[in-house]
Amino acid sequence: MKNDPMSRHCPIVYAMDRIGGKWKMPLIWLIHQYPGVRYGQIRKAYAGITNTVLTRALQELEQDGLIRRVDFEEVPPRVEYHLTGKGKAAVPAVLAITDWGREQMEADGKRPLLAVIEEEK
Amino acid sequence: MKNDPMSRHCPIVYAMDRIGGKWKMPLIWLIHQYPGVRYGQIRKAYAGITNTVLTRALQELEQDGLIRRVDFEEVPPRVEYHLTGKGKAAVPAVLAITDWGREQMEADGKRPLLAVIEEEK
């Protein structure tokens, strides 16, 4: 049902259409922590993700106006990702999810661990 | 990849495993707004959902310790749903998502509309 009142008017459905799925919130979180992070750095940070999937997620986030893709048009290529205003506005929601997840993981005796990107020199 | 560091340790993945999917956050929101809401009331509020899907979502939320199912063991049946402590702890995250969704819907010129349950007399 794509045309029922739920799908058309529910703010949660609207939000999850844009930042739901397996990788989008982690990506927003990462780009928020490391503004201007590069494609290759994201791949390393989230070792499980493949090119296809990462590229698709980034494209959708860009099309929905949450992130900005900055291509320096160099050889070899260099591309940075930043949050837009709309993307930044989503950060509190992503952090709220993260906080609850971390709390509950600890209550379950699991070790929460956030992605880290090595500083370059 | 179920055993990579991402899936095992990321608080967002942990959280989305429990409150992700199409209906779980709307359900948490509804049960938060209307503590003790009944099965049939939920069905009416979310007209698009079917028995199978609603029941499964409620069962998973219960198994994950987010909601409590109160069966009055009457005929005809009467069952109420409540949030547990763990479920209540998730409410701020759900509200943060809702707020962002509503903001962006308005910015897009769409009409956000939240489910309402009629008072009974």
Add this chain to the structure above:
DNA sequence: CGGCATCCCACGTGATACTG
């Protein structure tokens, strides 16, 4: 380095029918 083109499949979601 930062992708794209293809192909593929599990599984989340749902339609339909029936029950205590």
Add this chain to the structure above:
DNA sequence: CAGTATCACGTGGGATGCCG
């Protein structure tokens, strides 16, 4: 009223290989 039991399907996610 509050569910079960089956079956079916679309698509989000992924594997693999190639390109400028």
